[in-house]
Amino acid sequence: KAGVTQTPRYLIKTRGQQVTLSCSPISGHRSVSWYQQTPGQGLQFLFEYFSETQRNKGNFPGRFSGRQFSNSRSEMNVSTLELGDSALYLCASGDGNNEQFFGPGTRLTVL
Amino acid sequence: GENVEQHPSTLSVQEGDSAVIKCTYSDSASNYFPWYKQELGKGPQLIIDIRSNVGEKKDQRIAVTLNKTAKHFSLHITETQPEDSAVYFCASDDGTSYGKLTFGQGTILTVHP
Numbered sequence: 001k002a003g004v005t006q007t008p009r010y011l012i013k014t015r016g017q018q019v020t021l022s023c024s025p026i027s028g029h030r031s032v033s034w035y036q037q038t039p040g041q042g043l044q045f046l047f048e049y050f051s052e053t054q055r056n057k058g059n060f061p062g063r064f065s066g067r068q069f070s071n072s073r074s075e076m077n078v079s080t081l082e083l084g085d086s087a088l089y090l091c092a093s094g095d096g097n098n099e100q101f102f103g104p105g106t107r108l109t110v111l
Numbered sequence: 112g113e114n115v116e117q118h119p120s121t122l123s124v125q126e127g128d129s130a131v132i133k134c135t136y137s138d139s140a141s142n143y144f145p146w147y148k149q150e151l152g153k154g155p156q157l158i159i160d161i162r163s164n165v166g167e168k169k170d171q172r173i174a175v176t177l178n179k180t181a182k183h184f185s186l187h188i189t190e191t192q193p194e195d196s197a198v199y200f201c202a203s204d205d206g207t208s209y210g211k212l213t214f215g216q217g218t219i220l221t222v223h224p
Contacts, residue, residue: 004154031209031210032210033210033211033212042200042214042215042216042217043155043200043202043214044214045211045212045213048208048209048210048211050209050210055208055209055210056208056209056210056211058211090154090155092210094209094210096209097209098143098145098160098204098209098210098212099145099157099160100145100157100210100212101157102147102154102155102156102157103154104152104153104154105153105154
């Protein structure tokens with residue numbers, strides 16, 4: 001099976017802009033979780049979608065949002081970008097229980 | 112909320128030695144404990160996991176132990192090789208929320224040839 005794919009791999013944006021990241025899970029997996037990874041805060045949970053419904057949400061401001069499509073592909077959006085949003089954004093694919101398999105991530109730089 | 116503490120933050124060993132990384136968690140409802148390996152420029156890779164109804168699990172050179180009473184779990188790597196050099200993360204769930212993991216801060220493991 002193909003692994004988790006994330007696009008784009010790298011992004012450079014300026015403060016105030018918005019960005020959309022995409023994740024395609026492993027075939028057959030219906031759960032997609034998103035995490036933010038920074039040197040200071042480590043890996044932090046953003047939200048999780050299962051069968052197009054958000055099941056769980058972490059402690060991030062409303063500028064961070066996501067959605068999932070009927071083919072299980074997921075997107076996350078960050079509006080009004082801040083310098084502190086610079087991070088590696090990881091998505092993880094699961095079959096609905098706890099096991100999660102990560103993609104390579106999208107490196108976002110906010111200038 | 113759930114908190115996961117991981118030690119040590121860095122670990123340096125000689126090839127062939129064993130390496131042990133320890134984690135403690137705070138939520139007594141947690142019942143799933145995975146370990147991930149992250150190499151430079153890549154996403155975390157699930158290497159082994161354990162559930163609360165099991166005390167130990169092995170997979171070749173890697174083993175994980177869980178002590179639910181003490182709320183700690185450990186990763187053991189035997190006969191280390193230079194390709195084991197990476198950042199290792201422990202994580203736990205909260206017992207009720209699927210798809211949500213809380214991660215430790217990571218351990219940078221360096222295996223010297």
